[in-house]
Amino acid sequence: MTTLVLAGGIGLIFLSLFLVLGAVGGLTKEASGVSRSLEVLEAITSVPDEMRAEQDASFAERVLLPLLARTQGIGRRMSPADAHLRVREKLEKAGNPAGWTVDRVMAGKVVGFVVALLVSLLLLVVLGVSFPVTLGLVVVASLAGYNAPNLYLYQRAHERNEEMQSALADAVDLLTISVESGLGFDAAVAQVAKNTEGPLSDEFSRMLQEMQIGRGRAEALRSMGERTDLPDLRTFVGAMVQADAFGIPVGQVLRVQSSEMRVKRRQWAEEAAQKVPVKILVPLIFCILPCLFIAVLGPAGINMMTSFSGKL
CATH class of the missing domain: 1.10.20 (Histone, subunit A)
Structure with a gap:
């Protein structure tokens, strides 16, 4: 009996030691696992900005832009x-x-x-x-x-010319008032670029920037005329270049140009108004008149069909 009690006590001692060592080892493993997780999080948060920016880049920046860059060489070889x-x-x-x-x-x-x-x-x-x-x-x-990119650029140029056409007369009026009030031509152009918006204002601003970097006034004006297909703007540019070359007073030239552009603007509006009946003819024939005929003649047609079929 004493031997059994002694053996049981020894077994309990070994079991206790085993459980204690297991618990200590489990805690150690858990601590090491937590420490590894912390190390991973620290490594992720301490990634250099260049690598982080590369990983956070969008699909277009990572795939589409490099693909577009590779096709640039093919485009050069296929084009004249x-x-x-x-x-x-x-x-x-x-x-x-x-x-x-x-x-x-x-x-x-x-x-x-x-x-x-x-x-x-x-x-x-x-x-x-x-x-x-x-x-x-x-x-x-x-x-x-x-040809899709060419068509898009053509449409953008057409819309830009229309915006410049509608703003040109007012811009020349402002130029005329500024010059006649005592400002020089360059200062008057700066006033137009500052107080107006749109593509025409951008063109005047670019002309001033070209003059500031050393280009002559005539060259800057010619460049502005070459960047557009607008006939009125090219006429204005040609008149200002000739006035600068022959020493004609700028105010007088601007007054004449302003008057002519007002007349052209009124004629352009009248021309656009005359085009409206022609443009509305197609939707009138194919959309409005059929609906009108259905609304007006539909009941009469139904009554006629009822009468001819013999039904009351």
Whole structure:
């Protein structure tokens, strides 16, 4: 009996030691696991800003922009030698939209060509169109995708010219008042650029900046005229260049230009008003008149059908 009690006591002692060592080891492992987690969090939070910015970049910055950069070389090889000059001219006339450069326009043409080709081909194959029709439509879609950047720049230039056309007469009036009140031409242009908004104000500001970096007034004026297709602005630029070359008083020239532009602006408004009846003719015939005929003649037609069918 004594032997059994002694053996049980020894077993309990070993069991207690085992449990104590296990608990201590578990706590040690838990502490080491927590310490490793803390180390990972500290490593994540202590990542350099360059690596963090690279990881936080958007999909467009990580994928689309590098892809666009690779297609720039393909665009240069596919375009004629003087294509970059023509693209630069289109960008100038469109007001240099934000993010648009010559290389990006070239790359956009390649991307538009490939995307239009694949999308049109896949769509026509799914619809089961015949091969000749598929070939023709794919060619047309590919050319449209290739010229999509040019069409966008053309539309931007057209809208910009309309805004400049509507603001030119007021800007010349302000120039005339400023010059006749005693300011020089450069100071009058600065007043116009400061007190007006829109593409015309941007053009006057750019002209002043070019004059500040050393370009002559005539060269700056000619550059402003070359950046637009607006005939009235080019006429104004030509008159100011001749006045500067021959020493004609600027105030007198501005007074004449202001009067002519007011007349042209009124004529332009009258011309736009005369175009309204012609433009409204198509929606009138195909949209308004059919609805009117249905509303007016519909009940009469129903009564006639009822009468001829013999029903009361």
